[in-house]
Amino acid sequence: MSWVLGVDSGGSGLRAALADAGDLTGHGARAGTGGPRNGSVALPYAAAASSREPVRTGSAGIDAGHLLEQLVPMARDLLERAGAGRLSAVVIGAAGMATLGGPLRAELPAALESALGVRRLVLAADAVTAYAGALGSRAGAVVAVGTGTIALGTDLTVWRRADGWGHLLGDCGSGAWIGRAGLEAGLRAHDGRRGGSAVLLDRMESVFGPASKLPGFLYPRSDRPAVLAAFAPDVARCASDDPVAAAILARAAGHIAEAAAAVCPPPDEVPDGCEVALTGGLLKLGEPLLGPLRRELAGQLPHARQVASAGDPLSGALRLAGELAAGELRLPAHPTLLHVPGGTRPGDCQDPNR
Structure with missing residues (x-):
């Protein structure tokens, strides 16, 4: 053996x-x-x-x-x-x-x-x-989406990488990104600014307490990405009734598809076509994210085949x-x-x- x-x-x-x-x-x-x-x-x-x-x-x-x-x-x-x-x-x-x-x-x-x-x-x-x-060990592209986001692609000769830069500089479309966008929408509603969501404000305060205390709770923490990502399921749960939450998930889907498109080998490098798979805990958000994600992948990568992660x-x-x-x-x-x-x-x- x-x-x-x-x-x-x-x-x-x-x-x-x-x-x-x-x-x-x-x-x-x-x-x-x-x-x-x-x-x-x-x-x-x-x-x-x-x-x-x-x-x-x-x-x-x-x-x-x-x-x-x-x-x-x-x-x-x-x-x-x-x-x-x-x-x-x-x-x-x-x-x-x-x-x-x-x-x-x-x-x-x-x-x-x-x-x-x-x-x-x-x-x-x-x-x-x-x-x-x-x-x-097949040519293609994989986007890992969880607290962060990183995409890798290869034609089996070289690697291509996109994002994975962390929650301050990137990780666009990730759990941390969705959670931060949801909290921002709640704070906009609290302030009376455009783009706010009263639904997300209510959800935010039920999870974190009064809006005015959120910065003091969040900024000193060393696990900020995880705390932000923990709010992503709340954004998804609000998406069916709140257009602001739905728009956040649609933008996240666009970012994830952009990362896949950036690393997917072009058709001339992979004659049989590029396979694209997604993996990671963010997929558990279900249809509020997966629906727009299917559409974005089809639009941005018309030459690729969306496949299930094995x-x-x-x-x-x-x-x-x-x-x-x-x-x-x-x-x-x-x-x-x-x-x-x-x-x-x-x-x-x-x-x-x-």
Whole structure:
């Protein structure tokens, strides 16, 4: 057996799954045709584990020591539970890898080889493992929409990236963006300015208290994006009765489609047509967002096919680990988005912001 480990490190903690690479054969991502939704194709794995403690991030970037403290015992336990031997390949997908992953790229290869005997390793941005979970190793575009928004596309030669700039500079159409727009509309109504919504003002005050106290509650918080995103479902619930809330979701759909259009390979690069998938918790808002999103994708990407996401970032990490073990990694390497330690592959010198 060839044992592989997929790891997903994000804001809600660390998850890992162990599988026999042979069992992953034939379970490539399969796309549906029902438009943007978040389906799931279960991958066969021998054991899984998770921690609710997010890996710390410091001034130097993601804390490699803290990740190792959680991952190494978790991996050893998974191997023991499965009666497995040495790992053939490990793929770690981590939030912030592209911009804050320097310590991981510097420390993990030697540390994991010493602790677990790992020789084949990939360190990927969580957007890349989300891509692999959604589309596998096919050309196309994936937009991950949750608290933030980031889009990745590839023709299997280079990566294209759009947004993912955070709630102050971007993440347009995300949960944080929708929540902030809803709160602004409520405050406009409170002030008597144009563009306000009495419905959203009422909902805002029922959640956060008096409007005058909202800045003092929100601005000092370090988790502002999550607090803003928590109001997005309230905006969606108001959309059927409030044209301002409906317009906010329509604008969000336009931003998400713009990100997809920015990264989708053009028709001359993908003769069979570009596949576009969406993934992430924001899709749970349902038809108030998905209805306008289908229309925007059809209008902005008439040459693309909207397909269902096949799986989540953890399944994407497992898929990539299976390919890595077999020496068949097809997605393009990149110095920060998909880093293959000790190996140079086409695309290693790309601009990470393309």
